Amino acid sequence: MSNAHHEHQSPIRTPKQLIAAVAAGFLVPIICIVLLVQYVANAEKVGAGSDGQTPEAIATRLRPVADEGFTMAGASGPKQLQTGEAVYKAVCAACHDTGAAGAPKTGDNGAWTARLGQGQAKLVENAVNGIRAMPAKGGNPDLDEVEVERAVVFMANQSGGKLKEPEAKAAAPAASAGAPAASEAGAQTASATAPLTSSPSQQSKAVADAGKVDGKKVYDTACAACHGAGIAGAPKLGDKENWAPRIKQGNATLYEHAIKGFQGKAGMMPAKGGSSASDEEVKAAVDYMTAASK
Template sequence: MSGSSASSAAKNVVILILVSIVALVAFGVLVAKLASSGSGVDLGKTTMTEEAVAARIQPVGKVKIVEGGPPGSRNGKAVYEAICISCHGTGMAGSPKFGDASAWGPRIAKGYETLWGHAIKGFNAMPAKGGDPELTDDEVKRAVAFMANAGGAKFEEPKVAGAAAGGAVDPATKGKEIWEGTCQACHGTGAAGAPKLGDKAAWAPRLKGGADAAIAIAIKGLNAMPPKGGYAGSDEEFKAAALYMINQSK
């Protein structure tokens, strides 16, 4: 093989590649034209029903994962950035755009409760909870406050701890908190004959009738154990603290 025929072979390969690229591009344009003329749905038009819009865009929110803490504890910014931004970031489907005071003004005038009510239940093309059923109501409320406040409102996000706003509290976290604040004084040390946390031998006889029975006794008080251990909160919260202790003691 001489050098010149090798280089003309190389030239042929280059030409072949160029021709293929041109053919592919032409084919692509043709397909795109066919698809847009034949599908009957023109994305640029606003004639789709709101249901159709919702159905089309709903999955956008569904696949997102909200970062920034365990479920229930995420703040408005984290929820907005994971879920709501997919529509409200751009004003998609007629949603009030983030930071657009003129779009948010009339919404804000409806009041915080109406707005979060709509955001939780859904409102026209706005899917319930932005399409993410995993969000807690408080998380949606926080995202509403976060968005509305960026549009000129002064709503207060429900506290992340949840208790003050009556939101869902993670019982394990709450139980530990109460135990450390109230029960530890006796049950951490065994003071006054209290069964210690983690002392299986001390707990076994008390748990023979089940944890619920032991908790019911402790709510009423037993000898040196004052009613609810002196805890002033609800029975529900006392129970969370008791379970925190019992679960580590059997």
């Protein structure tokens, strides 16, 4: 009986034990809660060098700001229009400095009087569309009409005129740098999906042909204005006698003169004939002219 009595006794036998039990009953839950809160808080914190500092995480945090309409200008921004004097020197001077093919010389007020009487609009129309021996836009189709008008104003005002400088057009928004043009995208898609039915040798030949430049086309666009009529001392296409000493100089010299421009005794040729053709296109035009003049 004595043993049974002791088995049913409470573990708390003294006032100190009671106080300790009550304190533990309060402290243990509080400590558990504090530890749990610290664990949750530490799990959400991101320290330096952690995944939160990766470029992807930073971009994600900044995206709401970047989406507020701020855009970077594309590499191919609006075309920078040239001044009238720049266009004149590059395209018009070959004829208008010498009066070749009936072109009114810049500074010759008498030659410009009748033309100035036609009005600015008519002068610009003739310069843009071409008239008599002068090709459209002086032979450079890449010129903007505002650039052509600026060149006309420059020449006319150097020759007694008082024409008004044209206002520049508002620049069109540049196309997205990351999106290819529709035609380019279509070409890429067609190229990627087209079946390879030709042999490797045929494919190589097709690539080589695609890389060739049509010298005649470049000539018709940039060179015919002077070389077709022998303007400003330019040797006429097919004139073997005039071309013979030039051909003897070799292609390297002919290419250099055509690309960089040349000042001769009979006249001068502006760089690339006053056009925006590439070096390869100019070389192809020279090859065409020399082949047709041998």
